[in-house]
Amino acid sequence: MxxxxxxxxxxxxxxxxxxxRGNLSRNLALVFTLVQLxxxxxxxxxxxxxxxxxxxxxxxxxxxxxxxxxxxxDGMSLVMIMLTNLLLPLIVLSGYNRxxxxxxxxxxxxxxxxxxxxxxxxxxxxxxxxxxxxxxLIPIYFISFNWGGEGRAKVTLKFFxxxxxxxxxxxxxFLFLYNGTPQHSLDWGFLSSNPSCSCNQxxxxxxxxxxxxxxxxxxxxxTWQPDTYATAPTQGTMLLSGIMLKMGTYSLLRWLxxxxxxxxxxxxxVAITLxxxxxVYASVIAIMQKDLKRLLAYSSxxxxxxxxxxxxxxxxxxxxxxxxxxxxxxxxxxxLFYCADIIMNRTKHGEIEGLxxxxxxxxxxxxxxxIIILGSVALPLTNGFVGxxxxxxxxxxxxxxxxxxxxxxxxxxxxxxxxxYQKMVLGSAIKENMVFPDLYWNEKIVLVTIGxxxxxxxxxxxxxxxxxxxxxxxxxx
Amino acid sequence: MNTLIYTAILGxxxxxxxxxxxxxxxxxxxxxxxxxxxxxxxxxxxxxQSFFNNMVRIDNFSVAFSGLAIFVTLLIFIMATDxxxxxxxxxxxxxxxxxxxxxxxxMMFNYANLTMLFLGIETLSIALYVMxxxxxxDIRSNEAGFKYFLMGSFASGFLLFGIALxxxxxxxxxxxxxxxxxxxxxxxxxxxxxxxxFLVVFAMLFKVSAAPFHFWAPDVYHGSPALxxxxxxxxxxxxxxxxxxxxxxxxxFYSFExxxxxxxxxxxxxxxxxxxxxLSQTNFKRLLAYSGxxxxxxxxxxxxxxxxxxxxxLFYYSLAYALITLAAFAVxxxxxxxxxxxxxxxxxxxxxxxxxxxxxxxxxMIGLAGIPPFAGFxxxxxxxxxxxxxxYFYTTLVAIFASMIGVYYYFKVILAMYxxxxxxxxxxxxxxxxxxxxxxxxxxxxxGIFPGPILNIF
Numbered sequence: 001m002x003x004x005x006x007x008x009x010x011x012x013x014x015x016x017x018x019x020x021r022g023n024l025s026r027n028l029a030l031v032f033t034l035v036q037l038x039x040x041x042x043x044x045x046x047x048x049x050x051x052x053x054x055x056x057x058x059x060x061x062x063x064x065x066x067x068x069x070x071x072x073x074d075g076m077s078l079v080m081i082m083l084t085n086l087l088l089p090l091i092v093l094s095g096y097n098r099x100x101x102x103x104x105x106x107x108x109x110x111x112x113x114x115x116x117x118x119x120x121x122x123x124x125x126x127x128x129x130x131x132x133x134x135x136x137l138i139p140i141y142f143i144s145f146n147w148g149g150e151g152r153a154k155v156t157l158k159f160f161x162x163x164x165x166x167x168x169x170x171x172x173x174f175l176f177l178y179n180g181t182p183q184h185s186l187d188w189g190f191l192s193s194n195p196s197c198s199c200n201q202x203x204x205x206x207x208x209x210x211x212x213x214x215x216x217x218x219x220x221x222x223t224w225q226p227d228t229y230a231t232a233p234t235q236g237t238m239l240l241s242g243i244m245l246k247m248g249t250y251s252l253l254r255w256l257x258x259x260x261x262x263x264x265x266x267x268x269x270v271a272i273t274l275x276x277x278x279x280v281y282a283s284v285i286a287i288m289q290k291d292l293k294r295l296l297a298y299s300s301x302x303x304x305x306x307x308x309x310x311x312x313x314x315x316x317x318x319x320x321x322x323x324x325x326x327x328x329x330x331x332x333x334x335x336l337f338y339c340a341d342i343i344m345n346r347t348k349h350g351e352i353e354g355l356x357x358x359x360x361x362x363x364x365x366x367x368x369x370x371i372i373i374l375g376s377v378a379l380p381l382t383n384g385f386v387g388x389x390x391x392x393x394x395x396x397x398x399x400x401x402x403x404x405x406x407x408x409x410x411x412x413x414x415x416x417x418x419x420x421y422q423k424m425v426l427g428s429a430i431k432e433n434m435v436f437p438d439l440y441w442n443e444k445i446v447l448v449t450i451g452x453x454x455x456x457x458x459x460x461x462x463x464x465x466x467x468x469x470x471x472x473x474x475x476x477x
Numbered sequence: 478m479n480t481l482i483y484t485a486i487l488g489x490x491x492x493x494x495x496x497x498x499x500x501x502x503x504x505x506x507x508x509x510x511x512x513x514x515x516x517x518x519x520x521x522x523x524x525x526q527s528f529f530n531n532m533v534r535i536d537n538f539s540v541a542f543s544g545l546a547i548f549v550t551l552l553i554f555i556m557a558t559d560x561x562x563x564x565x566x567x568x569x570x571x572x573x574x575x576x577x578x579x580x581x582x583x584m585m586f587n588y589a590n591l592t593m594l595f596l597g598i599e600t601l602s603i604a605l606y607v608m609x610x611x612x613x614x615d616i617r618s619n620e621a622g623f624k625y626f627l628m629g630s631f632a633s634g635f636l637l638f639g640i641a642l643x644x645x646x647x648x649x650x651x652x653x654x655x656x657x658x659x660x661x662x663x664x665x666x667x668x669x670x671x672x673x674x675f676l677v678v679f680a681m682l683f684k685v686s687a688a689p690f691h692f693w694a695p696d697v698y699h700g701s702p703a704l705x706x707x708x709x710x711x712x713x714x715x716x717x718x719x720x721x722x723x724x725x726x727x728x729x730f731y732s733f734e735x736x737x738x739x740x741x742x743x744x745x746x747x748x749x750x751x752x753x754x755x756l757s758q759t760n761f762k763r764l765l766a767y768s769g770x771x772x773x774x775x776x777x778x779x780x781x782x783x784x785x786x787x788x789x790x791l792f793y794y795s796l797a798y799a800l801i802t803l804a805a806f807a808v809x810x811x812x813x814x815x816x817x818x819x820x821x822x823x824x825x826x827x828x829x830x831x832x833x834x835x836x837x838x839x840x841x842m843i844g845l846a847g848i849p850p851f852a853g854f855x856x857x858x859x860x861x862x863x864x865x866x867x868x869y870f871y872t873t874l875v876a877i878f879a880s881m882i883g884v885y886y887y888f889k890v891i892l893a894m895y896x897x898x899x900x901x902x903x904x905x906x907x908x909x910x911x912x913x914x915x916x917x918x919x920x921x922x923x924x925g926i927f928p929g930p931i932l933n934i935f
Binding site: 061062063064065067102127131134135138142145146152153157160161164165168169171172175176178179184 | 789828832839843848849850854855858859861862863865866873874877878880881884885888892895896928929932933
């Protein structure tokens with residue numbers, strides 16, 4: 001029943017928020033996301049002490065066609081749930097000193113999104129998983145469209161059609177699996193224990209892979225991403241890059257690998273090569289970017305490229321590294337986009353060139369921005385390091401040359417990130433009369449929390465590994 | 478049987494009420510009458526009777542679809558109060574003709590004899606020709622009525638000719654006896670029979686507006702008064718598909734192999750044409766016409782699997798489609814009226830002026846595109862599983878791609894509402910439209926979340 005509570009808190013909140021107005025909306029949203037966070041901590045302790053039994057929920061939805069609802073929990077799901085519910089209060093809080101039109105709808109959509117994301121991560125039946133996957137798309141579309149920047153109509157429509165196309169391919173794959181066995185079961189346990197169903201695994205692999213590759217995004221399915229990140233409102237971008245991306249990488253581990261093992265074995269090299277190409281390509285493009293948000297968008301492609309490469313390398317260190325890195329990247333990228341938003345909001349200037357000297361007027365901001373950047377470029381003792389190290393090691397185990405190219409991510413990442421920091425924050429101000437107040441209270445809370453998490457996770461990544469280890473070991477078999 | 482007779486009486490009553498000059502009462506009386514008939518109809522559940530020498534058969538199939546048709550008509554009539562508010566002089570004519578469309582539809586649900594099918598289709602069509610042209614001084618409406626009449630007459634001719642040939646081969650109009658004939662003469666079914674079968678099927682394809690017999694649909698939907706378009710795209714489509722399904726599943730199931738490849742190709746073409754043509758539409762009614770064609774494509778998958786499936790999928794999908802289309806029209810009609818235009822531009826900036834309606838229409842569009850949690854998604858899912866199970870692999874793949882394309886044109890409307898600056902027209906709030914709107918959306922979500930009772934109704 002705990003799974004139902006996890007789902008119902010944000011859903012009830014989303015409905016309640018529709019009836020609130022003004023400042024009440026964001027306060028309510030913050031309260032509810034905090035309640036959900038507290039509940040997640042409680043769920044974590046339950047999971048630690050009593051195991052997954054308390055989360056089990058299985059019900060029949062319809063007899064013909066056979067549809068079941070199955071919620072459950074394992075270490076992998078729990079990590080993702082923790083990430084989601086940890087980031088949501090931060091994302092809500094980050095909007096506190098911004099004026100929003102129709103804030104109640106905005107926050108309602110955001111909590112609806114939280115509901116759908118939680119659903120994606122605890123669904124263990126293909127059909128219900130697909131429904132949540134789709135549901136997550138609708139609120140983020142409206143968030144980016146209604147509160148977005150220039151050219152939003154075109155960009156968000158492209159984003160929507162792109163991802164929906166992927167989803168439909170996945171739906172087709174599930175239809176296949178549905179008809180593959182006489183039981184018509186889409187249950188995760190059933191599918192992963194009978195992976196040799198009569199279906200053609202090559203087909204299945206590509207159907208699932210494209211769906212997830214669009215979401216992650218892996219080159220060449222990434223073209224929706226930079227535009228969408230750049231035009232979406234910052235809180236929308238945080239949701240997209242911090243959590244929604246992870247839906248794709250999580251789904252690779254949860255659905256693609258166990259259910260289509262033969263297909264994965266057959267196409268592993270293509271997938272991993274695409275991921276590595278993505279790393280190098282996105283890093284190089286990031287160096288050339290003039291726009292701050294776009295630079296972060298491309299850096300995000302590079303980072304998740306490494307995650308998916310590690311997953312497709314198919315060994316334990318890759319799987320574990322990917323889980324750690326998903327968590328770490330989720331936190332870092334939210335921090336990065338928040339810093340970008342702070343800069344752009346105060347200076348009305350989104351380009352990397354032509355700014356500078358922020359450190360002189362806002363030392364606190366500069367410090368925390370630096371910490372987040374260090375996390376993102378994988379400096380030892382930060383959270384980015386643990387994950388990237390394990391991922392690179394796993395790619396190295398698969399193929400040395402690929403690992404060499406994948407390793408470029410650390411060097412190139414340092415190049416574009418530090419250069420950006422140097423140009424924007426250090427030095428003396430290029431723009432005259434720059435008004436740059438230092439951090440407000442809510443910004444301080446968000447950035448300090450993120451900064452602390454970066455170090456805590458970097459020094460002490462054990463809990464995540466412990467949580468996910470049994471699941472991932474199972475996957476290797 | 479009672480359902481059919483009482484509905485016909487209701488139609489006549491309408492005209493009588495005009496004689497006594499109580500026009501104001503017509504719509505309430507009709508709504509009340511239909512509500513009673515809806516109850517009466519449910520009474521026939523599980524009764525399985527036949528009437529008039531087995532010309533008419535009441536079984537669960539006909540009761541379920543009759544119920545749906547009466548419900549749709551009820552909603553349409555509720556909207557009619559406001560729609561015809563400025564045309565009170567003719568309201569009795571309009572309402573009685575609309576009622577007779579329902580009579581024709583009811584006959585198409587419970588026919589057990591090909592002549593009865595023909596009568597049903599003609600009753601429905603002739604009434605519809607009149608309604609399509611009912612805006613007498615509008616050239617578009619005239620065009621719609623005339624075009625529909627000409628094309629429809631051709632289709633009726635096909636149907637009649639086909640029925641005659643089938644009679645020539647099998648010696649009967651009765652559905653069961655024709656089926657017996659195909660079973661008993663498996664080896665030497667007369668070519669006459671096949672010719673007849675093809676002609677009948679073509680006529681039905683015309684009625685359901687499947688490509689390449691769809692050319693009438695956009696023009697007729699475009700030209701007809703908006704309420705009639707709503708009626709056409711819901712009730713008439715459902716009636717045609719139910720009749721078609723009954724024909725395929727009870728009569729032609731034995732000779733199905735001969736026609737399956739044709740239907741398969743028709744399904745693919747319909748999906749392609751409906752969705753691709755919809756992309757470039759700027760008129761909302763034309764857009765819905767093409768969307769109707771593409772939904773006909775999805776329903777063709779049901780017809781393809783009619784041989785070995787119950788009608789549950791057809792019923793569920795029809796219900797989902799009707800509810801969500803009516804919801805769309807319940808927003809669109811007042812918007813059209815305010816903007817004095819039926820283009821998608823009429824919705825520009827609706828989100829600013831009328832956020833509730835914009836949200837509702839967005840939901841309707843998302844529902845039409847088949848995205849959960851609306852009933853349309855589950856309907857599609859069910860249809861696709863069945864089609865895949867029956868081995869229509871490529872057709873299902875085309876249907877999946879068609880769904881992708883669909884998102885684009887449905888979202889054009891959402892983009893107009895949220896992305897464009899508002900126009901000046903002011904929309905009136907009307908209780909009736911809002912009632913229909915929220916009832917439809919609520920039911921659509923409810924059936925989407927609790928599909929069991931409807932999916933397994935038969």
